[in-house]
Amino acid sequence: MPYDFDLFVIGGGSAGVRCGRIAAGHGARVAVAEERFWGGTCVNVGCVPKKIMVNAAEYGAWMEDAAAFGWPHHRHQAHDWAKLAAARDTEVTRLSGIYGKLLAGAGVTSFDARATFVDPHTLDVGGKRVTAERIVIAVGGTPTRLPIPGAELGLISDDLFTLKALPKRAIVIGGGYIAVEFACILRGLGAEVDLIYRAPLPLRGFDEDVRAAAAEALAAQGIRLNPDVAPTRIAKVGDHLMVSKSDNFMREADAVFFCTGREPNTAGLGLDKAGLDVRPGTGIPVDDEHRTAVPHIYAIGDVIDRVNLTPMATAVGHALADTLFGKNPRKASYENVPTAVFMSPPIATVGLTEAEAAARGPVDIYVTRFTPMRHTISKREGRRTLMKLVVCQNTQKILGAHMLGEDSAEIMQGIGIAVGMGATKQDFDRTIGIHPTAAEEFVTLRTRTRVAGVQAAAQ
Ligand code: NDP
Numbered sequence: 299m300p301y302d303f304d305l306f307v308i309g310g311g312s313a314g315v316r317c318g319r320i321a322a323g324h325g326a327r328v329a330v331a332e333e334r335f336w337g338g339t340c341v342n343v344g345c346v347p348k349k350i351m352v353n354a355a356e357y358g359a360w361m362e363d364a365a366a367f368g369w370p371h372h373r374h375q376a377h378d379w380a381k382l383a384a385a386r387d388t389e390v391t392r393l394s395g396i397y398g399k400l401l402a403g404a405g406v407t408s409f410d411a412r413a414t415f416v417d418p419h420t421l422d423v424g425g426k427r428v429t430a431e432r433i434v435i436a437v438g439g440t441p442t443r444l445p446i447p448g449a450e451l452g453l454i455s456d457d458l459f460t461l462k463a464l465p466k467r468a469i470v471i472g473g474g475y476i477a478v479e480f481a482c483i484l485r486g487l488g489a490e491v492d493l494i495y496r497a498p499l500p501l502r503g504f505d506e507d508v509r510a511a512a513a514e515a516l517a518a519q520g521i522r523l524n525p526d527v528a529p530t531r532i533a534k535v536g537d538h539l540m541v542s543k544s545d546n547f548m549r550e551a552d553a554v555f556f557c558t559g560r561e562p563n564t565a566g567l568g569l570d571k572a573g574l575d576v577r578p579g580t581g582i583p584v585d586d587e588h589r590t591a592v593p594h595i596y597a598i599g600d601v602i603d604r605v606n607l608t609p610m611a612t613a614v615g616h617a618l619a620d621t622l623f624g625k626n627p628r629k630a631s632y633e634n635v636p637t638a639v640f641m642s643p644p645i646a647t648v649g650l651t652e653a654e655a656a657a658r659g660p661v662d663i664y665v666t667r668f669t670p671m672r673h674t675i676s677k678r679e680g681r682r683t684l685m686k687l688v689v690c691q692n693t694q695k696i697l698g699a700h701m702l703g704e705d706s707a708e709i710m711q712g713i714g715i716a717v718g719m720g721a722t723k724q725d726f727d728r729t730i731g732i733h734p735t736a737a738e739e740f741v742t743l744r745t746r747t748r749v750a751g752v753q754a755a756a757q
Contacts, residue, residue, distance in 0.1 A: 303329045306430030308413045311338020312608045313599030314436030315397050317615030322404040324623035331423050333412035336397040340608040343456040350386045352640045355486025363676035377487050379464050415568035432594045439560040439600035448532030452554040465553035472557035473500035475639050481521050482642040492549050494524040505651040505700045511684040518680025562601045636714035638707035646710035648717050649698035652688050656751035660691040664743040670704050670736050685739050694722040709737045
């Protein structure tokens, strides 16, 4: 039976657009449907507008740093939120438009509509029946609130990008990527900020040294840290919000943000009609080739809840299109994915944490902490850099590289290539540093800080 399309992609975010565009380039007849905004979370309510706001927050502190270098102190006026919001929205609109143009340029049929399954090969796309031989689900995820009384009074991450003004006092609940990034943005732009998280340190899953350094840096910029706390209620009192824990009043604020994770966007997609049995709020199960339980239906990006990062989603979308329609079947590797948290200063990392590596065998640990050159002059608190290498003792391969400090994300991109290629400590050692930079510390770490892992335990 002939289908309307060889491939139908549900979702025009990073994963879906890349998959559709590359498939069309291989000659497939492709359609993509997007109901909300082209470019998805990353471009519209995620990485892009967030990074613009991170930059805005950092500029304020840089102006203060500049005074130490002889520039007049300019920070006598408050930050202009409306101006930032307008500049941010213009850039987001531009980038979102580019996504649409990329598809059109590749010959992809675009639908500005919601697509839901009617049967395993048929979709309802904004009221129209469309059939496809293969279907890719790339609908992404959505932020969640904690199930506590008054949760509806709290904001989610999307809301930061529609706020009309900076809240004077903000409470950020959560200790993950979004929570620490938002706390730094709000604080950097002038708000009083409380960060409330249930663990002793923020950023579970990151290296323990990095987590400790992150807490130190957050506190140094005046963010009030509330570790080991799980809020139980939000209430409105006058024009303020009150957050409580175990029925005790905790803090009052003008805005409360839930940054407590995201869940796959599977509700209402009609997955059951496609023959897929997916529990609400969970990722769609897929095999190594991103095939669901129904062989011609695939799922990629945040909807599978694996590594929820834009570049991972685009890489997987690209590889899937190459596999299905090109002459180059391949998989994108989920190993050694570099990632960054754009707090102030940023964190970047690739590979294993010390704890993960030590669980596999003996490792040499190299750690350095120093004040980067700019801040030896500016004397800004909380800007001490941390760099760390986790090295397999047997092979001397670099298993993990971690950094908190200025430009860490820019530096880690290159380190990620080396780690992915299996570079050893000796490869790092023989690399000539670029002087004077912070990055050169990664190739001049001579003295082992400690040994961890099996051997350390045996000693
Ligand atoms: P994360 O999973 O990173 O963090 C969620 C936070 O919420 C954790 O601190 C978690 O605590 C806490 N939490 C979850 N459930 C509860 C609960 N019931 N009570 C109290 N606290 C709770 O999610 P985010 O929303 O921050 O980010 C989602 C994903 O988006 C990230 O994992 C990342 O993949 C991606 N992202 C990437 C960015 C980047 O590349 N820079 C930026 C932003 C997002 P605990 O750790 O104790 O479970």
